[in-house]
Amino acid sequence: MEIPIQLNQANLQEVGSRMPVPKYKRAADTSGIVHIGVGGFHRAHLAYYLHQLKNDNAAPTWGICGIGLREADTKLQNIFKTQDHLYTLMVKRPDGKIEPEVIGSIVDFKMGITDPEPVIAQMAAAETKIVSLTITEGGYNFNPNTGEFNFDNPDIQHELQNPDDPKTVYGFLTAALKRRRDARLPAFTVLSCDNIEHNGDMVRKMLLAFAEAQDQDLAKWIAQEVSFPNSMVDRITPVTTPADIETLALNYGVADAWPVTCEPFIQWVVEDKFSNGRPAFEKVGVQFVPDVGPYEKMKLRLLNAGHSVLGLLGALHGHPTINACIEDEVFKTYFRAFLDQEATPILGDIRGINLEDYKDSLLERFANPNIKDSVSRICAESSAKLPKFLIATIHENLATGGSIKFATLVIAAWCYYSDKQVDQNGQPIETIDAMQDELHQAAEQTTTDPLAFIRQESLFGNLIKNERFTTFYAEVVHKIYKDTNIKKYMREMISI
Ligand code: CS2
Numbered sequence: 399m400e401i402p403i404q405l406n407q408a409n410l411q412e413v414g415s416r417m418p419v420p421k422y423k424r425a426a427d428t429s430g431i432v433h434i435g436v437g438g439f440h441r442a443h444l445a446y447y448l449h450q451l452k453n454d455n456a457a458p459t460w461g462i463c464g465i466g467l468r469e470a471d472t473k474l475q476n477i478f479k480t481q482d483h484l485y486t487l488m489v490k491r492p493d494g495k496i497e498p499e500v501i502g503s504i505v506d507f508k509m510g511i512t513d514p515e516p517v518i519a520q521m522a523a524a525e526t527k528i529v530s531l532t533i534t535e536g537g538y539n540f541n542p543n544t545g546e547f548n549f550d551n552p553d554i555q556h557e558l559q560n561p562d563d564p565k566t567v568y569g570f571l572t573a574a575l576k577r578r579r580d581a582r583l584p585a586f587t588v589l590s591c592d593n594i595e596h597n598g599d600m601v602r603k604m605l606l607a608f609a610e611a612q613d614q615d616l617a618k619w620i621a622q623e624v625s626f627p628n629s630m631v632d633r634i635t636p637v638t639t640p641a642d643i644e645t646l647a648l649n650y651g652v653a654d655a656w657p658v659t660c661e662p663f664i665q666w667v668v669e670d671k672f673s674n675g676r677p678a679f680e681k682v683g684v685q686f687v688p689d690v691g692p693y694e695k696m697k698l699r700l701l702n703a704g705h706s707v708l709g710l711l712g713a714l715h716g717h718p719t720i721n722a723c724i725e726d727e728v729f730k731t732y733f734r735a736f737l738d739q740e741a742t743p744i745l746g747d748i749r750g751i752n753l754e755d756y757k758d759s760l761l762e763r764f765a766n767p768n769i770k771d772s773v774s775r776i777c778a779e780s781s782a783k784l785p786k787f788l789i790a791t792i793h794e795n796l797a798t799g800g801s802i803k804f805a806t807l808v809i810a811a812w813c814y815y816s817d818k819q820v821d822q823n824g825q826p827i828e829t830i831d832a833m834q835d836e837l838h839q840a841a842e843q844t845t846t847d848p849l850a851f852i853r854q855e856s857l858f859g860n861l862i863k864n865e866r867f868t869t870f871y872a873e874v875v876h877k878i879y880k881d882t883n884i885k886k887y888m889r890e891m892i893s894i
Contacts, residue, residue, distance in 0.1 A: 402646075402653040405500065407482040413500060416650045417486070420502030422452040424482075428461035429505055430677075432521050432586075434567055435532040436464035436474060438635040441501065442487060442660035444530060444591060448503040450682040457677040463506040463520055467533075467567065471509060477655045478507045486646055486657040490768040498650060498657070514564050514573075521574030521586070527674040529574075530589040531601065533567055536782035536832055538594065538604055543785070543856045545600075547607035558612055568608040575609075575624065576616050585623035587672045591631045593702055594786060595694050598626035598669065627669040630693040632701065634661040634763060636771040661769050663759075667693045692748045699741045700753075701760055703787040707736050707808050708764070709776030714811045714884045716821045719772055724765040732888045734761065736804035743801075744794045774828045780812060781833035785857055796864055803870065803891050810875040811884060813851035817841035822882035833857075844879060848872040 403409050410419050431448070433440055444462075451457040464483075466475060483504045489497040510517040521529055531537075539548050548554070557569030564570045571588065578585060588605065590597035602624075609617035635658065642659050646652050666679070670686040680686055687693070708723040711732070723729040737757050745753065792805050816837040819827055831837060836854065843850035849868055852858045861867050877887060 400651055402648075402651045405481050405484050405486065405652055405654045407484065410484070410500070413652055416652060417498045417500060419500040420449065420453065420484075422455065422458065422502065424502045424505055425461070426463075426506050427525070428459055429463040429520070430460045430525055430527040430675075431462045431530055432465060432526050432528070433462050433504075433530045433532070434465045434467060434570070435534070435537070436466065436471070436504070436507065437532060437534075438638060438658045438660075439631075439633070440464075440530075440532045440591070441485060441504070441658045442635045443631055443633050443664065443666065444532075445501055445503045446487060446664070447666065447679055447682050447684060448677060449501045451677055451679065452503055454681065456681050460503075460677045461505040462503050463508065463526075464504050465517055465520075465570075466507065466509045467511060467565070467570070469511060474656065475507055475509055478504075481654065483507060484654075486652065486654045488642060488646070488657050488659045489662050490659055490766065491662055492762075492766040492768060494768050496645065496649075496768070498646060498652075510564070510570060514562075514570070517570060518564070518573045518577065521570065522577035522581070522583070524583055526586050528587045528589055528672065528676060529571065530591055531567060532591045534779065534782065535592060535594055535786060536779055537567065538592070538600060539566065539568065540600070540604055541856055542782070543859050545603075547604050549611070554608065558608075561612060568605055571605055572609050572612055572616060572620075575620055576613065579616065579619050579623075584674045585620070585625075586674055587625050587627065587676070589627055589629065589668075589672075591629060593631070593698055593783070595698055595790075596628055596691065597694070598628035602626040623673060625671045625673040627671050628690040628694065629666065629668040630690050630697050632665040632697055633663060634766075634769060634771055635659070636769055637775050639770075659769070661763055661766055663763055692745075693751075696745055696748055696751065696753070696756065698787055699745065699791055700737055700757060702783065703741055703791060703805075704733055704737055704760060704764070705776045706780065706784060706787050707804065708733055709773040710780065710808050710811050710815065711884055711888065712773045713777050713827050714815055714821055714882065716823050716825060717773060719770045720764050720776065721767050721769060721771070723773070724761065725767075728885050728888050728892070730761070731892050732804065733764075735892050739801045740795055740804050741791055744791060744798070774830070777815075777827075778830040779832065781831050781837060781857060784809075784812070789858060789861070792861065792867065793859065796861075796867060802867060806867065806871050807874050807884075807887055807891060809852065810871060810878050813841045813844060813875055814878045814882065816851070817844060822884060844875060848875055851875070 553565040590601045667685045712723040
């Protein structure tokens with residue numbers, strides 16, 4: 399076999415004979431955007447939009463400096479060093495075709511945990527205009543039940559006492575914004591790209607709570623000067639597998655240690671309020687709107703919640719991927735019934751969007767057989783996702799007398815799965831959740847106290863006090879514990 403060529407700047411021309419490569423000059427001083435949390439999603443989304451703009455010569459002075467705030471980011475840092483921050487984006491089409499392209503919009507990467515100073519300096523530099531975030535739903539440090547900032551987090555306590563040694567996004571943002579204020583530089587925009595309703599408002603509220611505890615004057619300046627656009631982001635980005643790396647090496651002769659795979663669909667709807675300028679993203683299809691709220695709600699309560707419905711029930715049944723779930727007629731019908739009967743009624747009208755078409759398109763996207771999005775990715779960090787994606791919908795339907803049965807079965811399945819950590823065939827389920835131990839401890843009491851799992855107030859709020867919910871939940875959780883055949887109950891529910 400021919401030895402694959404290493405992806406890096408020096409080899410770019412040769413790689414270019416095998417797949418599209420950046421058409422623009424790359425330089426480390428073009429980094430108007432500092433991005434925290436360079437996971438697969440960022441590399442398939444914001445970095446891709448900027449790459450397209452740069453290819454069209456519409457953003458020559460813009461670039462991205464990635465920031466890692468977690469130990470685990472060291473892997474990416476090392477790979478980026480070898481590859482000059484280049485990576486391959488592999489778009490996977492439903493017909494089996496893969497379209498790889500080398501993305502060059504990330505030009506630098508810095509780790510904040512070992513040495514915070516260069517990261518603060520980068521964020522405080524005059525050239526930095528936007529600090530964007532994909533730090534996951536769990537990264538915002540709020541109590542999901544109250545929506546208030548969690549001051550109990552030891553890292554937050556540490557950085558409140560040691561402002562020069564930040565650990566979390568809040569410590570870094572305040573340290574950098576303080577320097578900008580002292581240097582009379584304009585504030586940067588904080589742009590959240592995470593799946594949280596009102597993500598900009600949320601990060602504003604959290605940052606101000608933190609800053610007020612640290613420095614009241616600074617908090618006032620931040621409140622006046624920093625803008626926090628809300629945004630709805632969308633592109634399904636599965637976890638990269640060894641097979642993806644191999645496909646690139648074997649079929650394209652390119653060695654990339656961490657390519658990113660994604661679906662063809664991409665969407666970004668953003669509020670156009672940037673305190674210090676922005677690239678002309680509208681030229682590559684980004685939608686700028688005055689109020690992103692309805693779009694966010696639609697996406698979180700249909701797409702993300704739909705993922706969780708399929709993911710949790712699918713994990714228990716033993717389906718490995720979301721497309722395998724959709725291939726199963728019972729799962730497909732259940733998914734659509736949940737969308738139609740429980741998620742849609744609370745959305746109301748969304749200007750310019752036909753919800754039926756939107757739901758049809760979700761079915762098509764989820765069915766993409768080439769994407770193989772694992773249910774374990776969807777189930778990961780359910781404790782941070784479900785309160786926003788699914789439990790909020792249960793609350794709203796209880797208030798209006800709407801249907802709750804489809805979502806309730808998912809909660810009962812989540813309980814069983816957290817307790818036993820095996821699927822209905824006895825195969826282990828991989829559970830990845832910051833609250834894993836708490837979830838397990840609550841769930842394992844179910845046989846003696848059927849409502850134990852939903853007594854976790856930080857996740858379920860006051861659902862425990864709602865008799866309609868508790869009666870139905872107790873019934874389904876009891877059935878699952880007696881006989882885990884999840885499809886039997888799914889069938890029952892769709893036929894009623
Ligand atoms: C998924 C999302 O994490 C999840 O549970 O629903 O990652 C989803 O794939 C993206 O939000 C799609 O835009």
